[in-house]
Amino acid sequence: MSNKLTIDWDDFLTNYWQKKPVILRDAFSNFIDPISPEELAGLAMEEEIESRIVTNKNGIWDANYGPFIDYSHLGEENWSLLVQAVDHWHKQAATLVEPFKCIPQWQFEDLMISYATQGAGVGPHIDNYDVFIIQGKGCRRWQVGDRNPNYKQFSAHKALLHVEDYLPIIDEEITAGDILYIPIGFPHNGVSIGESLSYSVGFRTQTSQELLSGFADYVIDNLPNGIFYQDPDLKLPSDPYRIQPYELEKLKGQMIDLIKNPALFNDWFGKHITMPMHELNIIPVDPAYDLDEFEEILQSGAELYRVPSIRIVKIDDTAYINGNKIPLPMETIDLLCESEVLYYEQLQDEQTLNVMLEFVNLGYWYFDEE
Template sequence: MNNKLNIDWDDFLTNYWQKKPVILRKAFSHFIDPITPDELAGLAMEEEIESRIVTNKNGNWDAKFGPFDDFSNLGEEHWSLLVQAVDHWHEQAATLVEPFKCIPQWQYEDLMISYATQGAGVGPHIDNYDVFIIQGMGRRRWQVGDRNPNYKQFSAHKALLHVEDYQAIIDEEITSGDILYIPIGFPHNGVSKGESLSYSVGFRTQTSQEMLSGFADYIIDNLPDGIFYQDPNLKLPQDPYRIQPYELTKLQVQIVDLIKTPDLFYDWFGKHITLPMHELNIVPVEPPYEYDEFNSILQTGAELFRVPSIRILKVGDFGYIHGEKIDLPMSVIDILCQNEILSYKHLQNEEARQALLSFVNKGYWYFIDEQ
């Protein structure tokens, strides 16, 4: 599948990224849907895959969560099927993500695919992430409002948070190959005109509060010896019940110094940010390969395929994958990051083959006939 993306990234980042929404007409000039509605429905039947059906019949909103085993009672209008992280499970659909890999990959979340019938959508809402919505078959009308921190949100259903009426700054239909980019915080509403498929490439970062909580857990696990406040130059205060400003400053510095310690923060962030946000199709090898067997298979010309959308990133002097540190030279880590398909020619270093053997046995890479 070779859907070629036509975007002037310098212009886009300068004028639109996290600034304002935009429709990029025919960003994919000859778009071909990489998945069919029936295939999407099949994924929604799987236990491991997150899916939901949203209906808006007669003004009543409802949402049900998969897995699903029957779609026959839904009718022909006013319902949508949404499946998360399709790039983890469908190789052809995952190719849609490739053109967006120039954006920092630690911010990438997943590819969500939506099939909608006539009049269907999920209602007006605000997302906490940036999204490129690629229109596949059919067409949808999108109404996008301006960013405003004072919008009121309400539960149209316990699983659907909607936003009050807003003035649209974009009110247009998009058709096959068009992309609607919506930055975080802009309200929007899409309504299908007949049957349609749309593909949402999402970029999300965690809040500072979430990251601080994660880092605190890491510190507890990795610094077993507590760091106590000490004040060897203590002078008797006039008011011993008042915490002195210099004491508060010392406490703040003590905590901030932990965050500013690269060995701690980088290692936490590398492990933390490469953990998946959704289930992955990881199948450990049973029984695990021995090194000689593994090396022999590679030497015959067999290729190793990285599990689709497993998170592999570089932080400081190390690489990280799926919450683990990759303790290899950066030249080898670059090869692992840049090549989703590996062969013996990529792995001339025995140390690299030994490390990759561990990852293969854990299911992060696989031989095509073994998956």
């Protein structure tokens, strides 16, 4: 099963990306749902998979977090099941992410899937990320407002942050194969017409505050010798209680120099940004393969599969995966990025075999036993 996406990416990036919302009609022609509502409900029964049920009964909002064992009490209207990071756990659903891999992958978060009954939704809200909402089975009516920093938000429930009324700039229904793109900061509300499935491909970046905090932790751990302020040309000030402007500039300069140090910043960012935002389906090998056993399995024709949506990025001549540096030449790293399946003929040199042995034992790649 493979759904083909048709988007003029140059036009889209020029006119819409992080600028304004748009409905892309029939972006997936003859769309086929890669997952059934029953399969989605089954995933929501698993402890390690993030899920929630949102209800709006008689105007009262409620939200509960999984895992869920039973759905029979919910009725046939006004409830939604939302499951995060389905691309980590369901191979066919993960194929929906493939067409969006032309967008910088360090910004990709996950594929969230929503099953909704008649009248269901999560209420009017604002997301802190960009999202492509692919309509699958059924139909939804979407109302999207303009971006405005003065919107008031309020808690309709302790787990639901809603936004006050807004004037829609989009008020339309979307059906199977349509995509609604919503940039960060635009209020929106989707209501299901009958039963429906929606697939949200999300792109999220961290705030500068979060990044600064993460980098500070890395510097503390990786620079054991502290950098102290020093002023060997000190002159006695007229007011010793006043911090001088040059002193403030010097302090800021010392801190900025840490950020401008590529050996520090690039290594931190590569490790930091490849850590998963959601639980991954990673199962370390136990007992671990030794090199001879690993090579023998590969030589027998076994194929190596990369764990779906594990994060890989390249920075200069180095690459990172799941918080680890990949000690391989860029030619081989390109192969690891671009190939979902690897074969022995691609991995024969000693360095590559040893590195891949480590990654397979960690659970980043695995042998398909089907």
